[in-house]
Amino acid sequence: MIDEHLRTPFYDLHLKKGAKMVPFGGYDMPVQYPLGVMKEHLHTRQKAGLFDVSHMGQLVLRGKNYEQVAAELEALIPMDVINLKEGRQRYGFLTNENGGIRDDIIFANRGDHIFMVVNAACVGADLAYFREKISPEISVKHLQNRSLLALQGPMAEDVLAEHYPAICNMKFMDLETIPLAGAECWVSRSGYTGEDGFEISTPKTVAVDLANLLVEHGDVELIGLGARDSLRLEAGLCLYGNDIDLRTSPIEAGLEWAIQRRRRDKGGFPGANRILRDLADGPAKKRVGLQPIGRAPMREGSKLFETEDSIEEIGMITSGGFGPTVRAPISMGYVSSRFAQPDTMIFGEVRGKRLPVKTAKLPFTGPNFKR
Amino acid sequence: MKFTEEHEWLRIEDDLVVVGITEHASTQLGDIVFVELPDEGQTVSKDDEAAVIESVKAASDILAPIDGEIVEVNQAIIDEPSKINEDPLGVGWFFKVKPDDLSQMDDYMDERSYNKLIS
Numbered sequence: 001m002i003d004e005h006l007r008t009p010f011y012d013l014h015l016k017k018g019a020k021m022v023p024f025g026g027y028d029m030p031v032q033y034p035l036g037v038m039k040e041h042l043h044t045r046q047k048a049g050l051f052d053v054s055h056m057g058q059l060v061l062r063g064k065n066y067e068q069v070a071a072e073l074e075a076l077i078p079m080d081v082i083n084l085k086e087g088r089q090r091y092g093f094l095t096n097e098n099g100g101i102r103d104d105i106i107f108a109n110r111g112d113h114i115f116m117v118v119n120a121a122c123v124g125a126d127l128a129y130f131r132e133k134i135s136p137e138i139s140v141k142h143l144q145n146r147s148l149l150a151l152q153g154p155m156a157e158d159v160l161a162e163h164y165p166a167i168c169n170m171k172f173m174d175l176e177t178i179p180l181a182g183a184e185c186w187v188s189r190s191g192y193t194g195e196d197g198f199e200i201s202t203p204k205t206v207a208v209d210l211a212n213l214l215v216e217h218g219d220v221e222l223i224g225l226g227a228r229d230s231l232r233l234e235a236g237l238c239l240y241g242n243d244i245d246l247r248t249s250p251i252e253a254g255l256e257w258a259i260q261r262r263r264r265d266k267g268g269f270p271g272a273n274r275i276l277r278d279l280a281d282g283p284a285k286k287r288v289g290l291q292p293i294g295r296a297p298m299r300e301g302s303k304l305f306e307t308e309d310s311i312e313e314i315g316m317i318t319s320g321g322f323g324p325t326v327r328a329p330i331s332m333g334y335v336s337s338r339f340a341q342p343d344t345m346i347f348g349e350v351r352g353k354r355l356p357v358k359t360a361k362l363p364f365t366g367p368n369f370k371r
Numbered sequence: 372m373k374f375t376e377e378h379e380w381l382r383i384e385d386d387l388v389v390v391g392i393t394e395h396a397s398t399q400l401g402d403i404v405f406v407e408l409p410d411e412g413q414t415v416s417k418d419d420e421a422a423v424i425e426s427v428k429a430a431s432d433i434l435a436p437i438d439g440e441i442v443e444v445n446q447a448i449i450d451e452p453s454k455i456n457e458d459p460l461g462v463g464w465f466f467k468v469k470p471d472d473l474s475q476m477d478d479y480m481d482e483r484s485y486n487k488l489i490s
Contacts, residue, residue, distance in 0.1 A: 037427040038402035226401070226428055295405050297425050322404040322427050329405070351423065 008054035009147050009207040017222050024225060025120025027055040032224040040227035041324040044193055045365070048153035049223035050214050053192075057123030058146050058201055061130070062113040063138040069114050072134050073107070078250070078269040080260035084109045089175045089188055091258050093250055094126065099274030100246040101253070102129065104238065106190065108175045115175070115186065117148070117199070119240045147207035152197030152231075154368065155219040160187075160198060163213070167198075172369040181210035192228065194235025194366035233330060234323045236289060236362030242300055243287065243318045243332060251278035252334065254287045254362070286340040289360035290317060290331040290348070296355060297321050297329040298348040304335055305347045308354045314339055317348060325365050335359065372460075373476050374485035375436050380460060381476060384467070388437055388476070391464040392424075392455065395489045400426040403452040408444040408466055415441060415468065417475060422465055424455070437475045439468040 005028040014021065019030035030052065032040065043049055063069040070081040079092040089108035093101045103122040108115045118126050123142065130140040151159060160167045164178050167187070175188035183206040191197040202210050214220055229239070238244045244253045249271070256279060263269065267276055292298050297320055304315035320331030331348075339346055342361045347354040373381045378396035382389045397403070405425040415421050415435035422433035444466045448454050455463035470476075480488065 031428075032401065036401050038404075041427075230427060296407065297405060297430070299430065322425070324402075324427065 006055075008052055009204050010052045010054065010211055013208060013211060014052065014222070019222070019224060022225070025055040027120065029055055030222070030224040032226045033222050035221060037224070037226035037230060038324045040221060040223045041230050043221045044153045044223055044227060044231055045195060045325050046153070047219040047221070048151055048155040048159050048197075048217075049193075049227070050211065050220050051150040051152065051223050051228055052147075052211070053150050053199070054147040054207070055120040056148055057118040057120060057126065058143040058148060059116040059118060059126070059130075060113055060141045060143060061116065061134070061138055062141070066109060066112055066114070069138055070109075072138055073114060074263075075268065076130075076133055076270065077105075078259045078263045078272070078275060079107075080262050081107070081114070083260075083262070086111050087175055089115075089173050089190065093244075093255065093258070094129070095250070095269060095271040095275065096246060097270050098247075099249045099271030099278070101240070101244045101248055101250060102126070102246065104240050104244060106188075108188065110175070110186075115201075117201075121241060143201075145204050146201050147204050149200045149202065149207070149211060149214070150191050150193075150197060151200065151214060151220070152191045152193040152195045152223075154196060156195070156197040157370070159214060159217050159220055162217070170198075172196075172371045181206040181213055183210075185210070189370065192235075192237055193231040194237070194363055195231075195368050196370045229319075230321055230324060233319050233321060233332065234325055234363065234365040235367060236332065236364065238287075239319055248287075248334075249275055249278050249283060251275060252283040252285055252287060282337060284337060285315065285334045286337050287318075287332060287334055287362075288340050288342075289362040289364060290320070290333055290357050291360040291364075292329045292331065292348065293345075293356040293358065295329060296350055298331045298350055298355070298357060302331070302333075303349045304333065304357070305349065305354060306339070308347055314346065323364055330360075330364050331357070332362065372482060373479035374482065374488075375434075375479050376488070377434055377436075378489075379433065379436050381436055381479065383473075383476075386469070387442060387467045388439070388470050388473075389464050389467050390433075390436060392433065392459055393485070393489075394459050397456050397459040397463070400424065400428070400431060402427050403455045406448050406452050406455070406465075408449060409435075409441045411441055411444055413441045415439065424452070433465060435468070436479070437468055438471040441466050442469045443467040
């Protein structure tokens, strides 16, 4: 097998703009541009950032009608899919029999079908899983002829309004078909930064034209995966593989808000026993924000302890770094539930030393959504 | 001035060796947000982990390029790590070593060889 990474249609644009490329989710992706992670991060919070997120998987689930597909999907996820209105999308996750998380996803009611965006590293497993679990009357298609861009930040609306004025009528988590760069684009008002913004699924044929059109705007900068990570960390959003995985229950992860009432009452999804039990009794550990007291960042893998010399680990950091907007090191991780109360002082191990860190409410910044 | 393959520079100043990281290293690391320096008076051996720097992206070790005693560290970069990005060869220096054996410097590259390495 040749060890070649895939390229998105924006590959040449990234190089032209001076991006440093890294392998991510099977693709060569831009980790940063000459602006650098810090300035790219701040630019997104102040104006607008354009992200190539074409490595993510775009799927369409189609059957006789929406209701049929929704009912089948509900057997695999603890979300209310059936009552999702046309033109609206929801955050969700595929759970396994142990109540862990197979993947976290966004899915939309597109009238007669479901459109779904899944994590790059999970596309193959998700497709195989859907094809195994969903009845053959429903087609599950991986849209490899489309790319995905995200335009995020307080100026994102103004930038898109220059091309499509009615964009202003869209609310957080709406999804509409909108003509951009002369093609049919599927635009949702959502993102992964904690800012207002849009995610744009575009046919590959016009993808680069659209990116050029958007980046031409004086308020728009291309933003790499480095800043995408610090933005989502400040926003308290989980990264699949780091903060949630096959072993974490959504209740431990603090994602119970994504499980609608109807599904809590009736169950009927993989891992319902554990998930509903965690919901009723409280989980043994919880995902929390963590704010180091000193200036040293505490990164993923740092172990957490009750005191400077206690033996027993009480948790672990799953994401950590520096938050350019909060101008301080920030992390998130899991702690035994009795330490999960905000402002609990504990210790994190960094290069063999125990350093003080306190639990904090998530998110660290925002959110600044247009509801 | 001499350069190491670890992208550090060494400069002799009043019988001491001043150590820092190169422009190339600071660009590659990106915005530096945290620095941990050795204690003054600490003895180091060549290739010991002497300091840690963290950028927004990741943590990296800074190795002692020479045997000796740390006689001074740059408090200014602890207070303002961004000084390293601004002026890595000047105000962004890391520490000064009183060398045991100055001839260890001979092993390192001159500017021309270093520029060739990074080009």
